[in-house]
Amino acid sequence: MRAVDGVSFSIARGETLSLVGESGCGKSTVGRSVLGLLPVDGGEIHLDGVRIDTLTAGRMRAMRKRMQVIFQDPFSSLNPRLKVRDIIAEPITNFHPAVRAEEIERRVASLLEKVGLPRDAIGRWPHEFSGGQRQRIGIARALAANPELIVCDEAVSALDVSVKAQIVNLLQDLQRELDLSLLFISHDLGIVAHMTHRVAVMYLGRIVEIGTRDAIFLQSRHPYTQALLSAAPQVEPSAAKRPRVILRGEIPSAANPPSGCRFHTRCPHAFERCVKEEPQLRRVSSLHESACHLNDERPLQ
Ligand code: SF4
Secondary structure: OOOOOOOOOOOOOOOOOEOOOOOOHHHHHHHHHHHHOOOOOOOEEEOEEEEEEOOOHHHHHHOOOOEEEEEEOOOOOOOOOOOOHHHHHHHHHHOOOOOOHHHHHHHHHHHHHHOOOOOOHHHHHHOOOOOHHHHHHHHHHHHHHHOOOOOOEEEOOOOOHHHHHHHHHHHHHHHHHHHHHEEOOOOOHHHHHHHHHHHEEEOEEEEEEEEHHHHHHHHHHOOHHHHHHHOOOOOOOOOOOOOOOOOOOOOOOOOOOOOOOOOOOOOOOOOOHHHOOOOOOEEEEEEEEEEHHHHHHOOOO
């Protein structure tokens, strides 16, 4: 089964690219492949000019400290048998074994301050903290290795609305301060609209539309993106109110994807060509690509 196929994108330093789509579309598979947590059968992954999908285990280990992850569930992603000090110190001791104990203590304290946790958190256990505080611990752990890229895999999905906003604001502040690149995987278009620079929309293992935040939220050209946006609360106040598009049926199995355009079984605009021919991503404006045959009939923006 090809969980993800023909997916191609880049993320600049200091940029956030969000991957959005329904669950099962392959977003998390992409994130884990980028991190080297899942093997890829084809294609290439580069970090700062270095191809990383073919590196030996030893060289990949050196690269890994440059890429970290923040997982969805702040309750299961922290080791309950370690105190906060040891959770945050783990990447430092793993990737920088020569760092002395006093320096580790100082660095952990500084990371706690950076993510807005009190100093005394250092000697406490994960179960003593709320979900939002635990996610802050997860962010401090991700920052401990001094990464350049952080994959946020539904990192705020499990949090209450007000806590979500705090964590997203924290990620934005840290991004500006540390020039971090973020691959932000989420199904929450409201959060994505608030914090992303660019968006890639995935459907059944493929990117069907990719562009700047404004291109996707204000001028989407793909029927799937339009359906997703119509089902979300008014995420972009300046956008015209969208008519609700009801998608028929369930997302098909990635093991046996439909012929032609993978979205044709649910697309309200599907026509004969869509069943036979797979549309390719095509530039529809300078910073916007969309994969839909209807683009052939519309002028470029
Ligand atoms: Fe719909 Fe056809 Fe466009 Fe696919 S190519 S999104 S089926 S109109």
